[in-house]
């Protein structure tokens with residue numbers, strides 16, 4: 621076990637899902653991975669909102685970052701047309717972006733930051749918005765590197781870990797949250813083997829997390845979501861490490877559907893459970909998990925695989941894409957401001973007060 625250097629970690633930080641330059645936002649199309657690396661170009665806020673809804677870009681921090689750039693794109697169009705850039709002229713832009721997906725609070729958080737920057741500007745509003753979007757993106761990358769260090773320090777030596785969904789570079793500005801801890805843990809010798817749940821129905825684990833892990837040559841095996849309890853019973857994993865879409869003030873955590881059952885099983889098998897998320901995912905205005913809106917997506921996502929129907933015609937499906945893990949099932953929440961153990965309400969309030 622050794623402390624990973626920045627150079628070690630740079631080797632694990634080569635993917636960028638969201639890039640902005642000269643009035644164009646380029647998104648690595650996550651619907652097409654792992655076999656096609658295509659870019660979708662967005663030139664206005666409507667393009668960005670559609671890309672978020674259609675999961676071209678996904679993952680809580682990444683959708684916040686994309687939305688911030690969506691505001692910049694629309695402000696640029698107003699400017700080019702000789703219109704003023706203001707809270708009034710951008711109102712429908714903010715509303716459209718905010719409505720794209722409901723569960724991840726990073727979206728509303730990023731838009732609130734953009735709104736506040738615009739309100740406070742004393743200079744050119746387009747420059748102000750561009751600087752703010754860039755800051756949101758850069759700060760997320762720095763937070764991920766920091767959380768990698770903090771989270772990895774909780775792990776043992778040469779252990780096995782299980783993760784769910786995709787929380788890597790594709791879901792963030794780079795490096796990742798839970799996957800960032802896994803990257804740092806592997807680079808430092810604390811993690812020897814990673815297991816990734818395939819994450820039905822959209823297959824974020826199979827298509828995206830395995831793509832990132834194979835690129836980084838981190839030893840990883842894909843499991844069917846339904847193999848998780850059997851895996852934990854075997855003793856092969858000591859930690860479950862997941863990301864979050866929204867962490868309520870009491871520590872209840874919304875994340876990809878299936879996370880809750882992993883937490884129940886982890887408790888049953890004596891496996892530790894870690895949530896890793898930047899502070900932008902913490903929502904102190906939401907008291908508990910019952911107050912978090914869970915996105916319901918098109919049942920069609922469950923009725924077919926890769927566009928091929930697998931269920932009898934006439935069948936219906938229920939497709940909630942997030943669930944809430946109660947705080948009592950979580951051992952540690954890692955943010956860039958520090959790690960928190962129970963009682964989470966006190967720890968979160970302290971970190972909010974310290975720097976919020």
Ligand code: MRU
Nearest residue numbers: 678679680785787791863864876
């Ligand atoms: O529907 P998705 O793919 O956007 O869901 C993503 C997740 O649930 C992630 O675990 C979460 O956003 C954290 S990403 C760092």
